[in-house]
Amino acid sequence: MPNQTAEIVGDNVKIPTRKDLKTLIGYFYEWESKTPHQVFLRQPKAGKHQEYTWNKAGEQARRIANALKAMNLPKKANIGIVGKNTAHWIMSDLAIMMGGYVSVPFYATLDAEKLNEVLVHSECKVLFVGDMDDWNGMKDGIPHDVKVITFPESPAEAGKFLKWDDLITQYEPMAGEPEPELDDLLTIIYTSGTTGTPKGVMHRHYNFSYVLNATQHVSKLEENNNRFLSFLPLCHVAERIAVESACLFKGGSISFVESLDTFAQNLADTQPTHFFAVPRLWTKFKMGILNKMPESKLNLYLKIPILSGMVKRKIKKSLGLAQARIILTGAAPMPSSLLDWYKKLGIIIQEAYGMTENVGVCTSMRMDNIKKGTVGQTYPNCSLRIEPNTKEVLMRADWVMNGYFKDEEKTNETVKDGWLHTGDMGEIDSEGFLKITGRVKDQFKGAKGEFIVPAPIENGFAANNYVEQVCLVGRGLPQPVALVVLSEDGQKEDKKHISESLEETRKSINTRLVSHEKVQKIILVKEPWSIENSMLTPTLKIKRNVLEDVYGQRLEDWYETKENVIFEK
DSSP, X not given: OOOTTSOEEOOOOOOOOGGGOOOHHHHHHHHHHHOXXXXXXXXXXXXXXXXXXXXXXXXXXXXXXXXXHTTTOXXXXXXXXXXXXXXXXXXXXXXXHHTTOEXXXXXXXXXXXXXXXXXXXXXXXXXXXXXXXXXXXXGGGSOTTSEEEEOTTOOSOTTTSEEHHHHHHHSOXXXXXXXXXXXXEEEEEEOOOSSSSOOEEEEEHHHHHHHHHHTHHHHTOOTTOOEEXXXXXXXXXXXXIIIIIHHHHHOOEEEEXXXXXTHHHHHHHHOOSEEEEOHHHHHHHHHHHHHHSOHHHHHHHHHSXXXXXXXXXXXXXXXXXXXXXXXXXXXXXXXXXXXXXXXXXXXXXXXXXXOGGGTTOSEEOBTTBOOTTSOOEEOTTEEEEEOTTTOEEEEEETTSOOOBTTOHHHHHHHEETTEEEEEEEEEEOTTOBEEEEXXXXXXXXXXXXXXXXXXXXXXXXXXXXXXXXXXXXXXXXXXXXXXEEEOHHHHHSOHHHHHHHHHHHHHHHHTTSOGGGOOOEEEEOSSOOOTTTTSBOTTOOBOHHHHHHHHHHHHHHHXXXXXXXXXXX
């Protein structure tokens, strides 16, 4: 093991001088001028696409920017956006930048109480409202003094709010190319909040521009030759930087997903050059393939030289990945077995690691240098080290956040001497690969008084195909227990087979653990953990504290039963 306190420094990449850097809206103006009639945004509806060229998108954004100016808002006012990913989401963001305002995006899954909390905290003066599944459950959270502008696809009541289509008819396009200063605030992005109140992460225009320039050779962006499918929430930093910002920076097009039912078709239609999905989605893709072709048959075809190439090409095209240059996963650990499974199909999935506080950019796996069990090596112009006492991952780069909005105390706790304290525990090997070993705050003490780090143990269970979700708990118990939600495959199997499979997994995991870490019981819970029941954050992270509250009263009773695998009744 190398010296973990040593600083690991990424390649030093020369980027344009500060005076030559452009803001995101500056890059937009460039494409609006160079490729005015090229398609920029593709919005599916009823099997067809409504297309917006760079010029058409710019005209609508310019009209909305003038509408905002007519409201006599304070200079650099905060303006919210809530709704699913659509072409109008992107155009509203452009309008906010044109007007010199600050965008504050929110999750479309928030209830009224949560939306009110972040709207009030962020001091938003205007809120763009797009498509969402539960408008009635959200609308009462909007303060009366916030002006609402509804997108054409919004379910908000007609006649009650300002309408996008009315405003673009009423106002002329904003003239010229107004551009904020690089050090002006671009956005406030609220964290998903695994515990407590979400924090508003502030990023300047400079942060986004710098990171795009510094990482462009790693991201394999090509001049005006990039296709993106936008489906993960645009209010999250990953989609904001890897899709919207990347397209504004290097040109290309962004397509959207109409619904969950049309997702596969929308992906296949788009054939993106860059694609990012969370591990749960990669698991669902795998299950979809195996539902059409049993694994035994697939493995047989892959062994026959003539058929192998045909099968791989057909699967790639049907998934929508035939032309992908970069295929990424992140947000949660990806089982090595799943990476291997896709690799045999010729699909190389690269893991990436980042967080809202560093624009989602910290480390990534390079396609020609894969090391399973890690999240890759640091990006250029970025440094890492491990805090010796807590094993916390510390990161330093010019694109680290400018603090939490209205929370100087939390800011000072998180960024010290230029180093971002990520909250993640990790190790760095001799080649500079980072391995995430858990969350500092997720550690808990068992009854024996020794700390248990859940993540590595949970990763072992996630490799079992019958496991959809897993959370290790046991604060105060003699030994930890694993709470498990079954996958679709698991729900189809009989209980005896499931019990045998999970018991085998439990025993296998325990052979690698020290005595106080060994898992005593597996509890198969009935209700899947979701955003709707408040057990997952909007970014699908498990709220461990909520699960401990929900199941805590029964853990001791389960612990005392004789079975090692227990089905919740």
